[in-house]
Amino acid sequence: MEIKKVCVLGSGLMGHGIAQVSAQVAKCDVTMRDVKQEFLDKGMSMINRSVQKFVQKQLISEQAMKEVLGRIHPTLNLEEAVVNADLIIEAVPENIKIKQSVLTEADSYAKDGAIITSNTSSISITELASFTKHPENFCGMHFFNPPQLMKLVEIIRGVKTSDETVNAIVKVSERMGKETVIVKKDSAGFIVNRILVPALNEAFNLVWEGVASPEDIDKAIKLGLNWPMGPLTLADYLGIDTTFYIAEVLQGELGEKYAPCPLLRQMTRAGLTGRKSGKGFYDWTKK
Numbered sequence: 001m002e003i004k005k006v007c008v009l010g011s012g013l014m015g016h017g018i019a020q021v022s023a024q025v026a027k028c029d030v031t032m033r034d035v036k037q038e039f040l041d042k043g044m045s046m047i048n049r050s051v052q053k054f055v056q057k058q059l060i061s062e063q064a065m066k067e068v069l070g071r072i073h074p075t076l077n078l079e080e081a082v083v084n085a086d087l088i089i090e091a092v093p094e095n096i097k098i099k100q101s102v103l104t105e106a107d108s109y110a111k112d113g114a115i116i117t118s119n120t121s122s123i124s125i126t127e128l129a130s131f132t133k134h135p136e137n138f139c140g141m142h143f144f145n146p147p148q149l150m151k152l153v154e155i156i157r158g159v160k161t162s163d164e165t166v167n168a169i170v171k172v173s174e175r176m177g178k179e180t181v182i183v184k185k186d187s188a189g190f191i192v193n194r195i196l197v198p199a200l201n202e203a204f205n206l207v208w209e210g211v212a213s214p215e216d217i218d219k220a221i222k223l224g225l226n227w228p229m230g231p232l233t234l235a236d237y238l239g240i241d242t243t244f245y246i247a248e249v250l251q252g253e254l255g256e257k258y259a260p261c262p263l264l265r266q267m268t269r270a271g272l273t274g275r276k277s278g279k280g281f282y283d284w285t286k287k
């Protein structure tokens with residue numbers, strides 16, 4: 001089955017970008033669903049800003065931009081969003097209860113043979129698949145932030161995921177202009193976050209222990225390792241709360257050596273979540 005219609009559940013930092021690449025690069029018809037009009041409006045305004053950047057750089061024409069926007073249909077109605085979709089990509093907050101409720105409902109409206117995927121960065125794919133009637137048609141489809149620019153999609157097999165599902169997701173990811181890697185076993189953090197999150201956590205430990213300032217830690221890693229952003233800027237960019245949550249999952253599934261730094265916990269509790277709240281290690285209100 002060729003994937004022509006995509007439904008993205010969630011219009012936040014990841015959802016809006018996934019909807020955009022589905023419409024812009026893979027040229028699919030896209031429904032983007034969220035639970036509040038203000039969330040949808042924010043998602044559409046991020047998409048507008050992003051497509052305009054592509055136009056300014058002459059990577060797409062004004063006409064193509066209009067076509068991309070015309071292919072994205074924001075909606076509050078879950079049934080309407082899901083009912084005709086060949087592929088459903090869940091990108092709601094990283095909370096298993098929310099994911100369970102959205103996936104169970106979406107599955108009840110999905111057409112026969114639809115593939116359901118999750119953009120989760122840490123939750124077990126096998127467990128998420130168990131919330132649907134056809135776990136063989138379910139897998140992880142993990143994009144990176146910002147999805148419009150980052151080249152990778154991690155494809156994660158759940159215990160029951162079929163080869164057909166994996167092959168279809170490899171193909172559609174390639175149509176979205178992405179490179180893919182296959183995570184053969186459903187293991188916490190998959191590949192990238194298993195390596196990234198302990199590294200970010202270690203940067204928090206350096207601040208917590210007073211070894212160096214946040215600015216110097218970022219400078220060291222940018223210039224010493226050629227990362228495009230230092231680890232603390234990156235944690236701000238991704239969300240300190242999201243980073244904390246992933247660290248907790250790694251600790252729970254893989255052991256104490258992955259325990260989150262107390263500073264990660266404190267900043268999350270204080271609402272210093274980074275770019276999305278305006279303040280983390282850095283002030284994002286002026287950017």
Ligand code: CAA
Pocket residue numbers: 049050051053054057120121143144145146148149150192193196228229234238
């Ligand atoms: N849409 C379109 N264009 C965009 C954009 C978007 N959403 N965001 C940025 N850009 C463009 C900017 O307009 C800019 O264009 P010019 O060069 O023409 O000015 C260009 O991209 C570069 O942006 P900036 O100048 O703002 O900043 P930058 O040079 O630092 O690049 C970046 C931004 C691509 C995000 C880069 O900093 C980077 O690669 N950072 C690391 C990101 C990363 O590691 N992501 C993965 C995180 S892990 C994850 O996502 C998984 C998880 O589960 C937690």
